[in-house]
Amino acid sequence: MAFGDGALGFWSALAAYIDARDRLTRWFTSESSGEPLRQRWNHRLHVLGEDPFGDPHRPSDARIELATYPESIVLSGLLASPYWRDHPQLPAEAAQRLNFAPHQLPLHEMVVAAIGKGR
Numbered sequence: 001m002a003f004g005d006g007a008l009g010f011w012s013a014l015a016a017y018i019d020a021r022d023r024l025t026r027w028f029t030s031e032s033s034g035e036p037l038r039q040r041w042n043h044r045l046h047v048l049g050e051d052p053f054g055d056p057h058r059p060s061d062a063r064i065e066l067a068t069y070p071e072s073i074v075l076s077g078l079l080a081s082p083y084w085r086d087h088p089q090l091p092a093e094a095a096q097r098l099n100f101a102p103h104q105l106p107l108h109e110m111v112v113a114a115i116g117k118g119r
Helices: 006-030 035-050 063-081 089-097 106-115
Strands: none
Touching: 006 035, 006 063, 035 063, 063 089
């Protein structure tokens, strides 16, 4: 199992996914994500097509989650990893796995948030 064995591994992976999803949603809605990441997400939203019941100028939370899902999985793996979750190079590793330069992503908050949670 990628995130550990048994129920503890499941809950750790779930908590990491929720943390990653929430971070990415904040990045998306605050527009602090940087242009390359925003372009990637806007492209995915465009591919999804128009939401017939949604606001055409503001995507729903469900659509944001769909657009940011690949990045959520990458960050989940890092946040669930005992090696990476407290590692000072977490932002650089996340940027590399997301295929961006570290300065293009708002990853500095990842280390501060992880330390603040006492992980």
